[in-house]
Amino acid sequence: MATPRSSFFFSPRCDTLLYLIALLSLLLHHISADSHFEGFDADDDLEDDTVLFQPPLSDLPRRPPPAPTTLSTPSDPESHHGPPVPQSDPDLNPKTTSFDYWDEDEFEGFPVDNNNVITPPEVIKTTSDDSVLNENENEKARVLEPVSLSKRIRAYTVEMICVSFLIMFAVNYFTGKKENENLALAWAAKFATKDTIFDKNFSLLGVGEGDNSPLLMKEGQNVFKFYASGRRYCQDLVATMELKSRQDLIAKLYNMVVPCKDEITIEVRMNEDAMDHVVFALGKKKAAKVMHKEVRDLQRFASLMTAGPNGRKWVADELMVITESKEVAGDLITETVLDQVFGEKAFQSLGKLFISLHFSDQQQGTHKKMLVFKFALPDVNHMADMTRLVALVPYYIDLIGRYKLSSQARSKTEAARSKVAQEAYKEQQNERQEMLQRKKAEKKKMMEEAASKLNAEALRKKEAKERARQLKKAMPKIKMSRGA
Amino acid sequence: MSSSGNDPRQPSSAKPYKPQPVHPDNLPIDYSGFIAIIFGVAGVMFRYKLGSWLALIFCAQSLANMKNIETDLKQISTGFMFAIMGMVTNYLSPARGAVKT
Numbered sequence: 009m010a011t012p013r014s015s016f017f018f019s020p021r022c023d024t025l026l027y028l029i030a031l032l033s034l035l036l037h038h039i040s041a042d043s044h045f046e047g048f049d050a051d052d053d054l055e056d057d058t059v060l061f062q063p064p065l066s067d068l069p070r071r072p073p074p075a076p077t078t079l080s081t082p083s084d085p086e087s088h089h090g091p092p093v094p095q096s097d098p099d100l101n102p103k104t105t106s107f108d109y110w111d112e113d114e115f116e117g118f119p120v121d122n123n124n125v126i127t128p129p130e131v132i133k134t135t136s137d138d139s140v141l142n143e144n145e146n147e148k149a150r151v152l153e154p155v156s157l158s159k160r161i162r163a164y165t166v167e168m169i170c171v172s173f174l175i176m177f178a179v180n181y182f183t184g185k186k187e188n189e190n191l192a193l194a195w196a197a198k199f200a201t202k203d204t205i206f207d208k209n210f211s212l213l214g215v216g217e218g219d220n221s222p223l224l225m226k227e228g229q230n231v232f233k234f235y236a237s238g239r240r241y242c243q244d245l246v247a248t249m250e251l252k253s254r255q256d257l258i259a260k261l262y263n264m265v266v267p268c269k270d271e272i273t274i275e276v277r278m279n280e281d282a283m284d285h286v287v288f289a290l291g292k293k294k295a296a297k298v299m300h301k302e303v304r305d306l307q308r309f310a311s312l313m314t315a316g317p318n319g320r321k322w323v324a325d326e327l328m329v330i331t332e333s334k335e336v337a338g339d340l341i342t343e344t345v346l347d348q349v350f351g352e353k354a355f356q357s358l359g360k361l362f363i364s365l366h367f368s369d370q371q372q373g374t375h376k377k378m379l380v381f382k383f384a385l386p387d388v389n390h391m392a393d394m395t396r397l398v399a400l401v402p403y404y405i406d407l408i409g410r411y412k413l414s415s416q417a418r419s420k421t422e423a424a425r426s427k428v429a430q431e432a433y434k435e436q437q438n439e440r441q442e443m444l445q446r447k448k449a450e451k452k453k454m455m456e457e458a459a460s461k462l463n464a465e466a467l468r469k470k471e472a473k474e475r476a477r478q479l480k481k482a483m484p485k486i487k488m489s490r491g492a
Numbered sequence: 493m494s495s496s497g498n499d500p501r502q503p504s505s506a507k508p509y510k511p512q513p514v515h516p517d518n519l520p521i522d523y524s525g526f527i528a529i530i531f532g533v534a535g536v537m538f539r540y541k542l543g544s545w546l547a548l549i550f551c552a553q554s555l556a557n558m559k560n561i562e563t564d565l566k567q568i569s570t571g572f573m574f575a576i577m578g579m580v581t582n583y584l585s586p587a588r589g590a591v592k593t
Contacts, residue, residue, distance in 0.1 A: 170542075181556050211503035227559055228557065237506045238503050238505055402500065
């Protein structure tokens with residue numbers, strides 16, 4: 009009853025085994041009275057069903073007893089050559105085959121392993137020598153097999169790890185990509201579709217032309233751009249979303265150690281005539297100090313503002329203002345802004361999403377008059393959290409578009425700008441002079457080289473002449489006549 | 493905090509999007525592509541299997557982070573070539589088989 013299944017199980021093995029198993033089944037019928045074998049049968053079934061699962065090892069000691077019983081009936085012609093082998097075979101084979109899937113290291117020192125190998129020969133020693141030899145050979149083959157296989161498996165661990173990592177990487181690439189796209193689309197849906205903040209403020213939305221143009225442009229798998237244009241005071245607005253590298257498993261693992269945020273940078277290019285002299289930045293204390301050190305225009309024109317104007321509500325304690333003059337800061341941070349975003353109360357909820365503001369008419373790059381807003385993006389389901397932050401954008405465009413400095417402050421800022429301009433001019437001139445000098449030096453060098461070349465050439469010519477003359481002298485004087 | 497005044501939109505001043513040209517020198521450095529090439533070369537030179545596999549993995553990373561197809565593809569393809577070359581020398585070279593047997 010167990011044979012058809014077990015033979016199926018062993019099919020990749022050699023035919024002799026099949027034959028042996030068939031013999032065993034016959035034998036089993038012979039000695040079905042034995043109580044041990046009844047249990048054994050059930051075990052066999054179990055093993056067939058669950059190849060990887062090692063059945064109770066306690067049945068191993070049970071195996072030896074049947075051996076004498078079968079051998080005690082040598083009169084049976086069939087059992088003459090058959091019995092010794094099948095005895096251990098049917099039970100051993102499932103063991104070894106299931107053994108193949110084991111990691112040897114994991115089961116080191118496992119007692120059964122030894123029993124398995126040693127007990128059968130011991131049992132057989134009591135019987136004929138002939139069968140002992142036979143059995144030993146079989147054992148050898150069986151013992152060798154799992155070792156070489158596990159060795160082979162160990163030799164390919166690198167490959168297995170790498171291939172599985174690559175597969176994980178590929179799966180993560182697609183899921184991460186989708187996740188990033190969803191986040192960007194959620195942002196666009198919240199702020200750039202019909203009757204939303206950007207739609208109410210800009211006449212053209214999206215990177216293409218026409219009404220049906222795509223809103224977002226994808227640059228790489230984690231950078232998305234949104235474009236809007238057609239508003240008073242400004243030329244255009246570019247929002248760049250730099251999301252986490254979710255598509256990159258290695259970066260993802262790295263970010264587990266060094267966390268980062270999904271960021272959005274909104275850059276508004278102001279019209280040339282719509283922005284007065286304003287250099288202003290706002291950020292969390294640490295970040296603001298870094299900005300003041302690293303951003304050039306802030307470094308040149310602005311200074312950290314440690315305390316707000318007297319008798320007025322001011323920004324939350326975590327924030328730091330960098331500004332060219334106190335007047336500008338006071339005018340740009342209005343009551344409404346304090347009430348909605350930067351006040352102590354409002355900032356408690358919005359603080360985690362705010363990174364920095366930077367308004368300047370002296371920005372580096374091609375366009376000087378620019379407002380830069382940096383925010384962190386909330387997750388897909390909480391996009392509405394940043395509505396008030398995004399609303400800052402049109403608010404400040406209007407505020408700065410209309411803003412005019414007082415004449416007093418203006419004279420100061422103008423002085424500062426002219427000073428910087430002068431410095432820049434001087435620097436430029438210096439550079440130009442250096443260039444001129446370098447050119448001159450190069451020219452001189454070239455001339456010298458040419459001259460030396462000329463000299464060398466003249467020398468060579470002279471030498472050649474000399475040599476020719478000497479050759480002429482050395483040549484034997486032979487006259488040649490030319491034949492007609 | 494609605495912007496004061498009436499409709500701020502000015503369709504007349506709207507300009508279509510023009511992607512700002514980025515100088516190829518200003519692009520962020522593709523570290524993973526660079527690492528892939530290093531591992532790939534190591535894999536070929538020293539017959540180092542793991543090197544070739546790591547090169548392949550970093551190629552995949554570089555590919556996943558690709559932003560500019562034209563410039564990035566060159567580096568990725570060199571890295572990939574080295575990785576494949578390493579694979580071939582490691583797994584298909586006859587010398588290795590001879591050592592094994």
